[in-house]
Amino acid sequence: MKSICLCFQIHHSSHLQTFRFLDIGGNKSYYDVPCVEKEITEAAANYYLPSNDFILSLINKYKEKLKFTFYISGSAIDLFLMYAPEVLTSFRTLADTGQVDFLGGTSAHSLVSLTSQKGEFYSQIKEHQFRIENLFGKKPLVFANSDLIYSNQIGKDISDFGYRSVLTNSSRKTLIWRSPNYVYSNCILPQMHVYFRNGLISDELESALNNLKKNNKTANTAGFLSLINDLKPEEPLLNIYLDYATMGGTEITKKQQYLRKLITQLSDSHHIDFIFPSEIKERYESVGEISATEPICYVKYFHSLYYPGNELQLEAINQLYKLKPLIDQISNPVLAKDWRYLQTSNHIHIMDHQHPNYQNDNPFINGYGSKYEAFINYMNILDDFKIKVKAELAVKVKKQIINPEKNKNKEHFATLFRTINLQHKD
Amino acid sequence: MNVLMFGWEFPPNISGGLGTACKGIVNGLSAFDDIHVLFVVPKSYGNENTSRFELIDAEKVASTDKIVLTEYTQTQTTLEVSSRLLPYDSPENFRKQKHFSTQEMEQSASIHEPRRFHFSGKYGPDLFDEINNYALVAQTIAEKHQFNLIHVHDWLTFPAGISAKQISGKPLVVHVHSTDFDRSGGKINSTIYDIEKQGFEQADSIITVSNRIKQRLVEDYGIQANKITTVYNAIDPQLQANTVKKRKKHQDKTVTFLGRITIQKGPEYFVEVAKLVLQRMKNVRFIMAGNGDMMARMVELCAKYGISDKFRFAGFLKGNEISEVLQMSDIFIMPSVSEPFGIVPLEAMQAKVPVIISRQSGVSELIRNVIKTDFWDIQAMADAIHGIICHRSLSKTMAFEGNQEVNRLNWNMAASNIRNVYLNTL
Numbered sequence: 024m025k026s027i028c029l030c031f032q033i034h035h036s037s038h039l040q041t042f043r044f045l046d047i048g049g050n051k052s053y054y055d056v057p058c059v060e061k062e063i064t065e066a067a068a069n070y071y072l073p074s075n076d077f078i079l080s081l082i083n084k085y086k087e088k089l090k091f092t093f094y095i096s097g098s099a100i101d102l103f104l105m106y107a108p109e110v111l112t113s114f115r116t117l118a119d120t121g122q123v124d125f126l127g128g129t130s131a132h133s134l135v136s137l138t139s140q141k142g143e144f145y146s147q148i149k150e151h152q153f154r155i156e157n158l159f160g161k162k163p164l165v166f167a168n169s170d171l172i173y174s175n176q177i178g179k180d181i182s183d184f185g186y187r188s189v190l191t192n193s194s195r196k197t198l199i200w201r202s203p204n205y206v207y208s209n210c211i212l213p214q215m216h217v218y219f220r221n222g223l224i225s226d227e228l229e230s231a232l233n234n235l236k237k238n239n240k241t242a243n244t245a246g247f248l249s250l251i252n253d254l255k256p257e258e259p260l261l262n263i264y265l266d267y268a269t270m271g272g273t274e275i276t277k278k279q280q281y282l283r284k285l286i287t288q289l290s291d292s293h294h295i296d297f298i299f300p301s302e303i304k305e306r307y308e309s310v311g312e313i314s315a316t317e318p319i320c321y322v323k324y325f326h327s328l329y330y331p332g333n334e335l336q337l338e339a340i341n342q343l344y345k346l347k348p349l350i351d352q353i354s355n356p357v358l359a360k361d362w363r364y365l366q367t368s369n370h371i372h373i374m375d376h377q378h379p380n381y382q383n384d385n386p387f388i389n390g391y392g393s394k395y396e397a398f399i400n401y402m403n404i405l406d407d408f409k410i411k412v413k414a415e416l417a418v419k420v421k422k423q424i425i426n427p428e429k430n431k432n433k434e435h436f437a438t439l440f441r442t443i444n445l446q447h448k449d
Numbered sequence: 450m451n452v453l454m455f456g457w458e459f460p461p462n463i464s465g466g467l468g469t470a471c472k473g474i475v476n477g478l479s480a481f482d483d484i485h486v487l488f489v490v491p492k493s494y495g496n497e498n499t500s501r502f503e504l505i506d507a508e509k510v511a512s513t514d515k516i517v518l519t520e521y522t523q524t525q526t527t528l529e530v531s532s533r534l535l536p537y538d539s540p541e542n543f544r545k546q547k548h549f550s551t552q553e554m555e556q557s558a559s560i561h562e563p564r565r566f567h568f569s570g571k572y573g574p575d576l577f578d579e580i581n582n583y584a585l586v587a588q589t590i591a592e593k594h595q596f597n598l599i600h601v602h603d604w605l606t607f608p609a610g611i612s613a614k615q616i617s618g619k620p621l622v623v624h625v626h627s628t629d630f631d632r633s634g635g636k637i638n639s640t641i642y643d644i645e646k647q648g649f650e651q652a653d654s655i656i657t658v659s660n661r662i663k664q665r666l667v668e669d670y671g672i673q674a675n676k677i678t679t680v681y682n683a684i685d686p687q688l689q690a691n692t693v694k695k696r697k698k699h700q701d702k703t704v705t706f707l708g709r710i711t712i713q714k715g716p717e718y719f720v721e722v723a724k725l726v727l728q729r730m731k732n733v734r735f736i737m738a739g740n741g742d743m744m745a746r747m748v749e750l751c752a753k754y755g756i757s758d759k760f761r762f763a764g765f766l767k768g769n770e771i772s773e774v775l776q777m778s779d780i781f782i783m784p785s786v787s788e789p790f791g792i793v794p795l796e797a798m799q800a801k802v803p804v805i806i807s808r809q810s811g812v813s814e815l816i817r818n819v820i821k822t823d824f825w826d827i828q829a830m831a832d833a834i835h836g837i838i839c840h841r842s843l844s845k846t847m848a849f850e851g852n853q854e855v856n857r858l859n860w861n862m863a864a865s866n867i868r869n870v871y872l873n874t875l
Contacts, residue, residue: 395817
């Protein structure tokens, strides 16, 4: 018996708009709102809603035989709430069938797990967990970090935050000769189980779906099925994890035909069943410990050796999380939101020439001509954000001084301001 | 194969980038055992390093009586230069122009006697006469030497190449380093345009230094794209002695513009950018090095904006002075409106200086580790300067990666591509 765990990722971020140094200190928005709105509404109409209907029809047909799992990033949830709340309703309908589960993550789809900001990491995980449970009625039990980033340390951290298993990408440098189709355990903390996305088969399914038009054959699933049949019979698990958008788009009817046929064939097979990630732990034992000293990740078209990133990315992350102590002192909801949005990993990914957006010769495809411009734009926004946060703090300190009863913290704020000024000089 | 190559100048006796490029090409080609270059210049000074090829001085070649003046040269000899026309002027000559003495042409009394021509090898008022005489001498050279292919550089040598082709029947390769559109900033000289167009049409193959120029030839000269090949220029590896950073006398950051101060180099955009940057930053200086017809206007513009104290006009730089200024610079910027290639950014990258260039330059097609903006986008350029100055991690990354990239370039690569063009032409 082989268990297939079929997971889909949904992630969107607030695109940053061009923000010049002359805009710093002004009132310009950080986000390219029309662009984001267009992306979300189109994605909802052409990708997610029809795909959800399709999944629902499959579930209605095969009932409990089928199990689907979704990772919906915190930033995507925010954007759906704003521009396409019907997507969330549709997922709730899916969740109510009982055949759909959700993965946990960070509420900002951030890279906080790579930093030493444990507090921030914890609060983001808790926020995401709370929102998923609130929206869909299911508490996520398996953790999938932003871009499936995982390392020994991250495994240990999330264990402290209540998770017992984690999904990550199969990486040569971690697995070496081992197969991704088993359950492994964290080498520091053996009770933390690690599941690996089968990169080969997931990518194969993705390219099969994307190349339907080219081949022009009507739903020939034999090639993909043979890949699954070729897997060793003793391997218990197959984790497929791909972008949910792969299922929708221009060739949506063909893709659905293909998937319907594939799923029919898989569910008819006596050797194969579908499984939720949260069920893996009950069913399968770990076959051994696995060590990932350096972080591994999954970013579409990127190498998994990408982390911990280049100098610009490290600098941006470093400057961003330097603000954390200041953020903790203020309670402005707008700034808190900005703080989350600025952490989204997409803003950092784009500061690398390997990013797929730069492989295209057209400089206008992403607004940035190079990683340098992406960095400059981000740092300008961060500078502006810093100014806003400090202004907010100043207001707060003033209030404290006016109210002598609450003056206990005066000393504390004085030191805080000294740190702000020191940072500013940097 | 023997290649008969016509140039107009050869290092160290140069006033523009053309001679440097010719030297690079000839040296690059000499690395191939199967290629022997006969390089013809109007005037040699005896100080050229000719160890790797044969240099022919057109001045020393007697034009024999037996040559048949072709229709082409006959029509061309009637050309007269009206006024003090300087179609391919250099800053050096711009200064010297007033003192330019008209070269007396030493012609023997009878056309049936062998005669010699005198060439200045410069870009003076008698340019058209010199070009025509060069074409006459080219016929003699073509008769006297054995070769398989003719290769000419820019319009000055096109008549020579065409007459050599007519005498010998050998294929002609035309190398385009710039067109009159690039040199004149739109106000083209119709005579030059005709010479260029005729050269392009007569050529069996055309080599352009960028896709920009290739496109120009197709669109503005009506040349078929399939006979044009783009071969990017390269740069000689830097000498170790030049890499020592010079200490500056002041703490200010220096932004450098280096080039002719003419409309096609976009000097006014540089001043506009300086104005924007100085609105927010005080620790920046701007250097404009070069000479040209727009210099006075630039001085006035700086005065008008009240930024003269932060602006320096360094005048025309020669040889070592260029690298000295680059060593002192923190940023090099080339906001060219139209630049066929542009070699100075590569020199700046060798000197480990972060580079900002306009997308309207040919070199922007070749290099990646620079910031590219549109020439008119002063906001983007100012932002890039601000970003590089503010973030040490950015300037360090750009300097390092740019240097690495430019060190991978060499003339052998370009020469190998030129050799392929030769082989395809034969």
